[in-house]
Amino acid sequence: MTSMRTTPRPRASSASSAARRLVPVAAGLVLLTATVLAGTRAAPRVGTAVPAGPAQAQERNDREVPDDPRLREDHVDPFDDGHPAITGLRPALRAALQDAARDADAQGVDMWVTSGRRSLAYQQELLDEAVRRYGSLDEALRFVASPDTSRHVTGDAVDIGPTEADDWMIRHGADHGLCQTYANELWHFELATEPGGTCPAPRADAAG
Numbered sequence: 664m665t666s667m668r669t670t671p672r673p674r675a676s677s678a679s680s681a682a683r684r685l686v687p688v689a690a691g692l693v694l695l696t697a698t699v700l701a702g703t704r705a706a707p708r709v710g711t712a713v714p715a716g717p718a719q720a721q722e723r724n725d726r727e728v729p730d731d732p733r734l735r736e737d738h739v740d741p742f743d744d745g746h747p748a749i750t751g752l753r754p755a756l757r758a759a760l761q762d763a764a765r766d767a768d769a770q771g772v773d774m775w776v777t778s779g780r781r782s783l784a785y786q787q788e789l790l791d792e793a794v795r796r797y798g799s800l801d802e803a804l805r806f807v808a809s810p811d812t813s814r815h816v817t818g819d820a821v822d823i824g825p826t827e828a829d830d831w832m833i834r835h836g837a838d839h840g841l842c843q844t845y846a847n848e849l850w851h852f853e854l855a856t857e858p859g860g861t862c863p864a865p866r867a868d869a870a871g
């Protein structure tokens with residue numbers, strides 16, 4: 664995607680001189696129940712199609728969130744109800760996300776939020792960055808929505824990580840109404856069907 668930078672990194676010397684301070688927090692044992700689910704991979708639901716109508720009938724969320732540096736954090740606990748990226752989600756989406764994260768955890772899949780609610784300012788930053796990266800606004804809009812159309816700005820979308828959790832969510836998210844809505848964004852989920860329903864086919868990209 665992005666071209667490799669050819670310019671050398673400007674400063675690489677000071678980092679080593681600075682003594683790295685390791686806070687001696689006893690890192691709690693991470694009990695990863697590595698449940699191997701080799702034989703239990705459920706096929707994606709390809710049943711009777713549910714019209715995408717009901718999920719679209721959502722009222723606009725006019726309540727903007729104030730800009731907050733924490734909205735830019737890319738590893739947020741889905742259950743962190745004190746975090747603006749989580750509390751700013753539409754309540755039904757937040758509940759579905761947490762239910763899904765609980766299910767995933769029960770199957771040994773760790774899940775976190777790489778981007779939840781966004782402020783207008785943050786969305787504009789992301790778009791500006793994409794314009795620089797892709798060279799034009801038209802191209803950038805295939806990957807990053809504008810502040811006035813972003814589903815993150817209204818609290819209707821959540822980005823999930825890591826890849827294993829994306830994969831899990833693509834296969835099981837519909838149990839909670841959560842669907843991948845853009846084909847080129849494996850990590851982006853919205854409420855787009857009824858719980859247990861069938862997800863509509865994802866659109867090609869955010870511009871489509």
Ligand SMILES: [Zn+2]
Nearest residue numbers: 820821822851
């Ligand atoms: Zn997204």
